[in-house]
Amino acid sequence: xxxxxxxxxxxxxxxxxxxxxxxxxxxxxxxxxxxxxxxxxxxxxxxxxxxxxxxxxxxxxxxxxxxxxxxxxxxxxxxxxxxxxxxxxxxxxxxxxxxxxxxxxxxxxxxxxxxxxxxxxxxxxxxxxxxxxxxxxxxxxxxxxxxxxxxxxxxxxxxxxxxxxxxxxxxxxxxxxxxxxxxxxxxxxxxxxxxxxxxxxxxxxxxxxxxxxxxxxxxxxxxxxxxxxxxxxxxxxxxxxxxxxxxxxxxxxxxxxxxxxxxxxxxxxxxxxxxxxxxxxxxxxxxxxxxxxxxxxxxxxxxxxxxxxxxxxxxxxxxxxxxxxxxxxxxxxxxxxxxxxxxxxxxxxxxxxxxxxxxxxxxxxxxxxxxxxxxxxxxxxxxxxxxxxxxxxxxxxxxxxxxxxxxxxxxxxxxxxxxxxxxxxxxxxxxxxxxxxxxxxxxxxxxxxxxxxxxxxxxxxxxxxxxxxxxxxxxxxxxxxxxxxxxxxxxxxxxxxxxxxxxxxxxxxxxxxxxxxxxxxxxxxxxxxxxxxxxxxxxxxxxxxxxxxxxxxxxxxxxxxxxxxxxxxxxxxxxxxxxxxxxxxxxxxxxxxxxxxxxxxxxxxxxxxxxxxxxxxxxxxxxxxxxxxxxxxxxxxxxxxxxxxxxxxxxxxxxxxxxxxxxxxxxxxxxxxxxxxxxxxxxxxxxxxxxxxxxxxxxxxxxxxxxxxxxxxxxxxxxxxxxxxxxxxxxxxxxxxxxxxxxxxxxxxxxxxxxxxxxxxxxxxxxxxxxxxxxxxxxxxxxxxxxxxxxxxxxxxxxx
Numbered sequence: 051x052x053x054x055x056x057x058x059x060x061x062x063x064x065x066x067x068x069x070x071x072x073x074x075x076x077x078x079x080x081x082x083x084x085x086x087x088x089x090x091x092x093x094x095x096x097x098x099x100x101x102x103x104x105x106x107x108x109x110x111x112x113x114x115x116x117x118x119x120x121x122x123x124x125x126x127x128x129x130x131x132x133x134x135x136x137x138x139x140x141x142x143x144x145x146x147x148x149x150x151x152x153x154x155x156x157x158x159x160x161x162x163x164x165x166x167x168x169x170x171x172x173x174x175x176x177x178x179x180x181x182x183x184x185x186x187x188x189x190x191x192x193x194x195x196x197x198x199x200x201x202x203x204x205x206x207x208x209x210x211x212x213x214x215x216x217x218x219x220x221x222x223x224x225x226x227x228x229x230x231x232x233x234x235x236x237x238x239x240x241x242x243x244x245x246x247x248x249x250x251x252x253x254x255x256x257x258x259x260x261x262x263x264x265x266x267x268x269x270x271x272x273x274x275x276x277x278x279x280x281x282x283x284x285x286x287x288x289x290x291x292x293x294x295x296x297x298x299x300x301x302x303x304x305x306x307x308x309x310x311x312x313x314x315x316x317x318x319x320x321x322x323x324x325x326x327x328x329x330x331x332x333x334x335x336x337x338x339x340x341x342x343x344x345x346x347x348x349x350x351x352x353x354x355x356x357x358x359x360x361x362x363x364x365x366x367x368x369x370x371x372x373x374x375x376x377x378x379x380x381x382x383x384x385x386x387x388x389x390x391x392x393x394x395x396x397x398x399x400x401x402x403x404x405x406x407x408x409x410x411x412x413x414x415x416x417x418x419x420x421x422x423x424x425x426x427x428x429x430x431x432x433x434x435x436x437x438x439x440x441x442x443x444x445x446x447x448x449x450x451x452x453x454x455x456x457x458x459x460x461x462x463x464x465x466x467x468x469x470x471x472x473x474x475x476x477x478x479x480x481x482x483x484x485x486x487x488x489x490x491x492x493x494x495x496x497x498x499x500x501x502x503x504x505x506x507x508x509x510x511x512x513x514x515x516x517x518x519x520x521x522x523x524x525x526x527x528x529x530x531x532x533x534x535x536x537x538x539x540x541x542x543x544x545x546x547x548x549x550x551x552x553x554x555x556x557x558x559x560x561x562x563x564x565x566x567x568x569x570x571x572x573x574x575x576x577x578x579x580x581x582x583x584x585x586x587x588x589x590x591x592x593x594x595x596x597x598x599x600x601x602x603x604x605x606x607x608x609x610x611x612x613x614x615x616x617x618x619x620x621x622x623x624x625x626x627x628x629x630x631x632x633x634x635x636x637x638x639x640x641x642x643x644x645x646x647x648x649x650x651x652x653x654x655x656x657x658x659x660x661x662x663x664x665x666x667x668x669x670x671x672x673x674x675x676x677x678x679x680x681x682x683x684x685x686x687x688x689x690x691x692x693x694x695x696x697x698x699x700x701x702x703x704x705x706x707x708x709x710x711x712x713x714x715x716x717x718x719x720x721x722x723x724x725x726x727x728x729x730x731x732x733x734x735x736x737x738x739x740x741x742x743x744x745x746x747x748x749x750x751x752x753x754x755x756x757x758x759x760x761x762x763x764x765x766x767x768x769x770x771x772x773x774x775x776x777x778x779x780x781x782x783x784x785x786x787x788x789x790x791x792x793x794x795x796x797x798x799x800x801x802x803x804x805x806x807x808x809x810x811x812x813x814x815x816x817x818x819x820x821x822x823x824x825x826x827x828x829x830x831x832x833x834x835x836x837x838x839x840x841x842x843x844x845x846x847x848x849x850x
Contacts, residue, residue: 054221060272062435064240066274067101070259070394071252071755073179073743077542077549078394079662079803081717082755091425091775091804092306100297101245104721104728107305110148112724115769116312126318127311136308138843143304150301161286166247168206169279170750172197178741179264190267194220194274199634211284220277225288227280236510238292243279244272249753251275253743256832263387285344309774313807316775320667321809321819321831324779327675328817336813340366342616344589344598345516347372347545348667348686348708351593354630355677355777356410356687358623360677365619367673367688368516372529372547374560375512377401379496382555383415383478388493390549391556391561393711400500401493402559407642411481461535474525479588479601484559506562506572512560513578515700516778517672517691524605524612527560528589528598536606536653538739539758543593543661546715547708554590558601561588565604585609592660594650595643596627633658634683636764656734656760661769663761665719668712669706671781671811675732690784692813701782702790705797709778713806716776722756725775730756776806780800784810784820784828791826798826 051059066085081087086094110118116122129142136143172369175186176193188196198216201207217223230237244251254275257265283290299305343366344359346352346646356367373391380397381388383406390398447475500508509784530554532543563569564586573580588601598620599679605613628646629639635657636765637645649658660683668686669676676687688708695701722730731737731754737745742754764770778788787810791798801822803806806823809831820833 053225054709054796057221057224057228057236058507059234060233061240061272061276064244065251065255067097067241068244068248068251068255068753069752071249071744072256072394072550072627072737073253073371073741074538074745075179075541076389076669077716078550079542079546079715080394081714083564083717084714084720086096087803087805088799089803092302095296096296096298096302098297099299100249101241102248102728103297105299105725106721107299107302107309107460108724109151110144111304112309112744112769112773113147113312114144116772121315121316121772122308122312123318126314127308130311130314134303136304136307140308147305147308148303150299153836159288161248161288162283164206164286164290165279165282166752166825167750168204168282170247170250170752171206172200172204172278173275174740174743174750177253177264177267177269179743181740181742192274193266194223194277195573197278207282208285210286213281213285216281220271220274223277223281227284230666231290235292239290243276243283243290243293246279246390247752249744249755252755254755257704274721297765312772313774313777316666316772316774317779317807320777321821322778323679323810324669324671324675324781325817325819325831327678328671328811328813331672331674331813338364340364340522340613341367342526343368343522344528345370345512345689346528346591347376347530348668348688348712349545349546349547349593349661350683350686351659353531353598353685353687354593354682354683355481355591355598355623355627355682356673358630358675359620360463361626362619362622362815363615366522367413368518368689369673369690370512370516371711372545372553373509374402374527374529374556374557375515376402376508376551376559377554378501378556378559379493380551380559381493382557383482389551391551391553392549393547394549394709394714395710398496399494400504401498402555403485404478404555405485406482408433411476415476415481426582453847461648479554479558480603482554485564486559486562492521498770500563502568505566505569505845506576507562509569509573510576510578511565511700511703514695515703516689517694517700518578519694521578521580522770523583523585523609524616525564525584525586525682526585526589526616527557528591529555529557530591530593531652532659533592535651535655536538537658537734538737539734539761542615542757542761543659546662547711552590553849554588554599554601554671557590558588559603561586583608592650595646596624598624604656626638628802631659657703660770661757661761662719665716666772666774666777668776669781670701670709670778675781675811690781692786695782696791698786701780701786701792705780705787705790706794708799709806710800712778713776713800716774717805718756719771720763720773720775723762723769724754725773726759726762730754731758732761734758734760735747773824775804778806778808780810781813782810782812784812788828789825791822 055070069082069084070080083094083098086098089159098104099106128683176189176196188199201213207213212223218365231239251272252363254270254272287531307702341364346356348369348371352369360367361363373393376393377396377398379388380391381403383404388401392398430721449782485499488501491498530545531554532540534540541550544550548556570580585605587605589598591598600617602613628642630640632645633639649655664684669685670688670690672691673689688704690700690704726732731745733745737748740746746753762771800806802824810820812818812820820828821831823829
């Protein structure tokens, strides 16, 4: 093997320890330790602590708060501590965790800090996505070449070593620096250098893998990044000898026992609730055809609105991954570029764009939106132009001041004004339809639209995974999006299954497919008894205000009464859901509607909503298993009926897709909560957006990789999110689940390494629960623990 090949292979191996980071405008929640998932959880957090310096378990204070709040069952804790070999009382052991916490500041390397400062300055300039008005020169040649062009003009870079005369190829620079190091050290050297700025390197890694518009226009690779970094380190005489130190916390084993007890307490209650409902489920008759059926994303926030919709009338709700099974790239009517609208574990297979169908409405939209866009451009130009900025402030300052005061003091009224203005501009769905018809053309490498067979497969897969056998007159596919003002993390509140984008477009696409008469006919041939009067429509759930907008422009007059009744009941459900959400944010529920609207419009609001904070469980099964319980917005819910899936194909798709994605989401919240400084992004108050790609803490440095404190804490000293690994509960024959795991080593690896847990409630074995242990072995839950005497509030029986 050549030296060049050996270096590239070493870079690839080292890069597995760096978690991917998506740009802030399409933030995707992902496990920051995804590169360590092939190792046991305890070993992974220890190695990550060595490389990244992050803590892997909740603090003693967090465990103590959970104990005080009754979130950890004392009996379960006693059992877990005894199994781990600890006999002291919990308070004494918590003191031990606190005493062994690493509170010492590490030694700082001035030379390395200087390199980081220089490197992040040029990374932010090169990777900028249309935020800067003055662009870094020669970006189209790639990062390494662009850096070579500016290095001699940067007074912060010493004119020493390789950087004084950089080779033309980055691989030559890396090889020159590595000459004094044996090949056995290369992977370790690269790991430490990539981990020095994990935010930037994670972003570069993801961008290079994505091969999108920005990457093709201004290319960058980890090879180029390492070449520049190593050259700068060489210039300042920094030592790159890899460290052999292991940053192990002696209290981690003890913390692991507390964490297992906390997780078991939550899991046991959830499993018991599912098992109890499984026993009482009516195997036969249903209550008749529902007034309407609504399919929401499996997102934990959907659990709240679903519960309240079901309470307003004879409605069925279902859970399905929010991209609605269609791996597409979507381009809105006014959008300059297309965005991925599918989970990060999938690659888009289709290009779908909004195509105008009503010329008159389109013309009105273009005229009004064009006026607004022109005004925005003029203001932006005046603000950014050094020659006009002062004059602009002189002229418009008073008006700006009034505007700022209004947005600060009465954000709700400002929102009403903007809504009124926005209503004059037709929405895309009022004059466009998604281009789902196959056109035998391509957008880049992706075919435009879908063939008839593809349409049928996507629709059939949706109904198979959810186990449908009956259809109402109205069937709503409701994607979701958030609403927030002045929030760099707004995309983190949108649909994770749509790569941090709104889910409404995906809902419209599936509804359009299902309304196709040719598709309906073939679905009937496949056994889906779709009545002639069933109409499918898309919609979008606003997770901040709980408004459900229906895209009902093409609903026939014959269904007008059904639509009016549904809209009335959705408004009623919204009032009740916002009251619940307001109370969760410490506000009087009686003003829930106005409070959630205020949070959506208030540009000073650091916590517009809770997002997926609190997520802890994932239930795969019929809605009847959980419909009688208030799950407190903490559980992902995926509809599934084992009796309609004899071959287990639907279950396989759920476990290999949504379960993996929810595990990523769960671990993003977990690690952001246990060590926010390393795995999160700190307080929003001190964040600074950079280049439309991420945020800094302060005025520079590394990109922050996770969630802000305000997404996890109710107050500085009051945690809201409970950092628990995901507890998955599946309602299906245990043999069927085991068969899926046998065929997918990556799933058993996640389970064997304790990144999440899996419990199966088997309806064919007297509804008994079986907990996955390791190596495809299961333990009957009833033989391990006795049922708790009281049902916790998170699983309280609802009144309806």
